[in-house]
Amino acid sequence: MGMLYDNNATGFETNLASRHRRGKFWHYIYTGSTGLGIVALALLLLNILNSAFGYAAVQNKIEREELAINGYSIEVLHKDDLVYILESNIPGGVFRRLASEKPFEARSRAEVYELVIEWVVEPDVVHTWSLVESLTQKRRIQAEMATLYPEAELQFISWLDGDFLTVPQSSTAEKAGVRTALLGSLLVIIITILFAFPLGVGAAIYLQEYADARKRINQFIQTNINNLAGVPSIIYGILGLAIFVRALEPLTSGALFGIEADRTTANGRTILSAGLTLGVLILPLVIINAQEAIKAVPNSLRLASYGLGGTRWQTVWHHILPGALPGILTGAILSISRAVGETAPLVVIGASTFITADPEGPFSKFTVLPIQIYQWTSRPQAEFRNIAAAAILVLLFLLLTLNAAAILLRNRYSKRL
Amino acid sequence: MAGERADSPSVADVLRKKPRINELVIRVVLFLSAALSILTTIGIVYELGKESLNFFLKVQWEDINKGLSEPLSAQDNSLIVAASGSAVATGDVLRLGSEQMEVLSVSGQSVTVGRGVNGTLAVAHPAGQAIYLAQEVSLWEFVSGTQWAPQIGAFGIWPLLNATLLTTLFAMLVALPIGLGIGIYLSEYASERLRRSLKPVLEVLAGVPTVVYGYFALTFMTPLLRLIFGIDTVAIYNTASAGLVIGILVIPLVSSMSEDALSAVPRSLREASYSMGATRLETALQIVLPAAISGIAAAFIVALSRAMGETMVVAIAAGAGPAFTFNPFQSAETMTGHIVRISGGDLSYASIDYSSLFAIGLLLFFFTLGLNIVSQRIVRRFREVYE
Numbered sequence: 147m148g149m150l151y152d153n154n155a156t157g158f159e160t161n162l163a164s165r166h167r168r169g170k171f172w173h174y175i176y177t178g179s180t181g182l183g184i185v186a187l188a189l190l191l192l193n194i195l196n197s198a199f200g201y202a203a204v205q206n207k208i209e210r211e212e213l214a215i216n217g218y219s220i221e222v223l224h225k226d227d228l229v230y231i232l233e234s235n236i237p238g239g240v241f242r243r244l245a246s247e248k249p250f251e252a253r254s255r256a257e258v259y260e261l262v263i264e265w266v267v268e269p270d271v272v273h274t275w276s277l278v279e280s281l282t283q284k285r286r287i288q289a290e291m292a293t294l295y296p297e298a299e300l301q302f303i304s305w306l307d308g309d310f311l312t313v314p315q316s317s318t319a320e321k322a323g324v325r326t327a328l329l330g331s332l333l334v335i336i337i338t339i340l341f342a343f344p345l346g347v348g349a350a351i352y353l354q355e356y357a358d359a360r361k362r363i364n365q366f367i368q369t370n371i372n373n374l375a376g377v378p379s380i381i382y383g384i385l386g387l388a389i390f391v392r393a394l395e396p397l398t399s400g401a402l403f404g405i406e407a408d409r410t411t412a413n414g415r416t417i418l419s420a421g422l423t424l425g426v427l428i429l430p431l432v433i434i435n436a437q438e439a440i441k442a443v444p445n446s447l448r449l450a451s452y453g454l455g456g457t458r459w460q461t462v463w464h465h466i467l468p469g470a471l472p473g474i475l476t477g478a479i480l481s482i483s484r485a486v487g488e489t490a491p492l493v494v495i496g497a498s499t500f501i502t503a504d505p506e507g508p509f510s511k512f513t514v515l516p517i518q519i520y521q522w523t524s525r526p527q528a529e530f531r532n533i534a535a536a537a538i539l540v541l542l543f544l545l546l547t548l549n550a551a552a553i554l555l556r557n558r559y560s561k562r563l
Numbered sequence: 564m565a566g567e568r569a570d571s572p573s574v575a576d577v578l579r580k581k582p583r584i585n586e587l588v589i590r591v592v593l594f595l596s597a598a599l600s601i602l603t604t605i606g607i608v609y610e611l612g613k614e615s616l617n618f619f620l621k622v623q624w625e626d627i628n629k630g631l632s633e634p635l636s637a638q639d640n641s642l643i644v645a646a647s648g649s650a651v652a653t654g655d656v657l658r659l660g661s662e663q664m665e666v667l668s669v670s671g672q673s674v675t676v677g678r679g680v681n682g683t684l685a686v687a688h689p690a691g692q693a694i695y696l697a698q699e700v701s702l703w704e705f706v707s708g709t710q711w712a713p714q715i716g717a718f719g720i721w722p723l724l725n726a727t728l729l730t731t732l733f734a735m736l737v738a739l740p741i742g743l744g745i746g747i748y749l750s751e752y753a754s755e756r757l758r759r760s761l762k763p764v765l766e767v768l769a770g771v772p773t774v775v776y777g778y779f780a781l782t783f784m785t786p787l788l789r790l791i792f793g794i795d796t797v798a799i800y801n802t803a804s805a806g807l808v809i810g811i812l813v814i815p816l817v818s819s820m821s822e823d824a825l826s827a828v829p830r831s832l833r834e835a836s837y838s839m840g841a842t843r844l845e846t847a848l849q850i851v852l853p854a855a856i857s858g859i860a861a862a863f864i865v866a867l868s869r870a871m872g873e874t875m876v877v878a879i880a881a882g883a884g885p886a887f888t889f890n891p892f893q894s895a896e897t898m899t900g901h902i903v904r905i906s907g908g909d910l911s912y913a914s915i916d917y918s919s920l921f922a923i924g925l926l927l928f929f930f931t932l933g934l935n936i937v938s939q940r941i942v943r944r945f946r947e948v949y950e
Binding site: 166173175178184189197344356370372381383384385458486493495496499516519520541545 | 583586596598600740761765768770773776778781814842878899906907920927
């Protein structure tokens with residue numbers, strides 16, 4: 147890469163310009179690669195927003211106007227009339243099933259109206275456009291609508307809305323939500339925290355404050371933890387499948403505690419197994435982060451405590467942990483946000499593919515947000531890509547909240563020490 | 564002891580080291596938490612090893628497309644097989660229905676067998692009964708075979724490994740130059756203020772869940788590739804798209820590790836270089852980079868191991884179904900992608916698919932563990948220590 151100097155004094159000056167040119171060129175290259183990284187992030191986010199909102203062609207099976215009785219549209223009809231419309235337009239079996247779920251007398255008008263829309267009008271998304279298309283090419287979309295979907299109605303849909311968070315999964319994209327997955331993620335993470343946080347911090351305290359670093363066993367533990375942090379997450383999934391789902395099935399399915407409710411279907415593929423698997427997965431990260439935080443506590447604190455006759459645990463509990471806690475928490479939150487986004491190990495241990503019932507406790511079947519995203523993305527229909535994008539926004543918001551908490555803690559921490 | 568003495572205990576007694584049960588208990592509990600990591604490693608190796616052993620030792624039944632031509636009674640020792648399908652040889656073990664037979668001799672379509680071997684019962688079989696040939700997955704077949712098709716008993720790892728290597732290659736082509744470029748820019752060119760605002764951006768990139776990258780690969784990268792290279796050349800699911808996106812995913816890892824390595828080089832080296840009249844580029848590439856090379860090499864290797872183990876991107880974007888192809892625009896299933904697809908369904912613990920997961924997992928574990936150990940060695944051995 148060029149000579150730094152030349153014995154010939156004039157030579158130094160002759161190649162100076164080219165050296166500077168080369169320097170400038172590579173400066174642009176390095177700036178460019180940094181720019182590329184930022185562009186990649188921007189594209190990633192824009193691509194998701196692009197799918198989460200936009201125009202959709204919605205086609206009704208029966209137009210609302212056709213259901214009007216004596217000129218009164220269904221928006222203003224009385225509840226009894228709506229029940230009559232429902233009864234005369236859907237198969238008797240479906241009607242009886244709806245009635246047995248909750249008698250029509252007990253349902254409010256709004257509920258019956260919802261049923262009419264869901265079962266009789268049956269709006270169906272036949273085509274969707276991305277946000278960019280919707281904003282810039284409205285005329286083209288209208289032309290397409292007129293030629294390809296003359297019966298359909300053009301609606302601007304925000305796939306991420308209040309309903310999306312509160313309704314369970316469904317086989318049609320328009321009605322599907324992430325309620326089950328969100329609750330599943332929450333319960334799994336609680337178990338992960340209960341498992342990984344105390345064990346991780348305990349291990350870090352041992353390695354930093356108790357262990358004699360010259361001893362073979364302690365060196366081995368340290369190397370081992372560093373190596374475990376590099377094992378692909380899917381291997382932890384296989385481990386979880388073999389240990390938590392299969393070997394410890396009586397424990398993780400709840401049979402040991404006399405809970406048999408879900409046993410035929412869950413078979414150890416429960417929230418407890420998922421939480422423990424993710425716990426084992428993030429344990430090395432929690433340990434390494436906590437070790438860093440403990441290392442950062444000034445040695446003078448330790449020496450002062452020992453000098454006053456404090457025992458090792460008294461020193462740790464009263465002097466080191468309070469100082470290291472913000473750092474430990476920051477590291478733990480970052481590890482937990484890793485666990486929130488993990489998908490592969492949970493697919494391997496057998497998260498449910500389709501459940502609509504809320505998880506009831508640690509021994510329930512489960513699904514989590516990333517798995518829901520994975521399944522929706524894998525579907526061929528375009529509108530499932532849209533709700534996958536909406537679910538990604540929910541997941542990213544969750545992670546952003548966690549990370550913001552970690553950054554706040556870190557800022558307070560750096561002020562204190 | 565102190566109670567037997569006079570009212571005031573002596574100074575020596577007060578200062579004597581006392582047995583502190585709770586301190587000991589705490590110490591043991593803390594040690595056990597630390598030792599759990601060893602248990603995890605043992606668990607991984609034991610479970611992967613046990614099931615893999617099962618995979619290589621258990622008998623597989625391969626359908627040889629050779630039916631029984633004539634009905635066979637429970638006593639008859641010679642059976643007439645169809646001419647089609649693959650041939651059987653003396654010493655082979657066959658299975659018809661639930662009965663197993665050993666081939667004693669073969670002459671044309673007539674095969675003499677020992678009936679009801681391996682503890683099975685000799686029963687009558689109708690004409691057209693399918694014949695299965697006992698097959699064991701040999702380690703040699705596993706490491707050398709170029710076909711992975713569990714339904715016909717072919718378990719060669721190469722189609723899966725090849726797809727993994729393809730996606731990893733593409734990932735490295737993206738991540739190493741760009742990641743290193745960012746690392747050099749951040750440590751050698753960027754101002755302190757710029758660096759402080761750029762680093763969180765990269766941290767965000769690192770914190771995005773991999774399933775989101777999978778979505779990105781399928782809905783952005785693949786359409787982009789199809790736009791550039793034509794819809795006929797690029798399949799909907801392809802390894803190139805998955806590989807490129809894994810590359811983007813690994814960039815923050817490479818850039819932050821290499822930036823750390825470059826920043827650790829003392830300022831005095833740079834100043835000496837500038838004072839000799841070197842430009843910024845010459846200083847960066849000829850002085851700082853060689854001094855930090857161990858850290859950068861470690862970053863590259865860790866990135867390689869991360870890319871090999873990446874799962875969701877390939878599961879979503881690289882395609883389902885093993886294929887032995889070097890064309891990056893064709894769909895092919897990687898090792899991790901195969902594990903996810905197979906375990907996604909309801910998996911019976913007794914099936915060959917279940918044990919094959921563990922064999923693939925063990926291979927992947929050894930690869931990534933090996934790479935991680937190598938990277939730690941490099942750092943330890945080649946690190947230049949400046950005091």
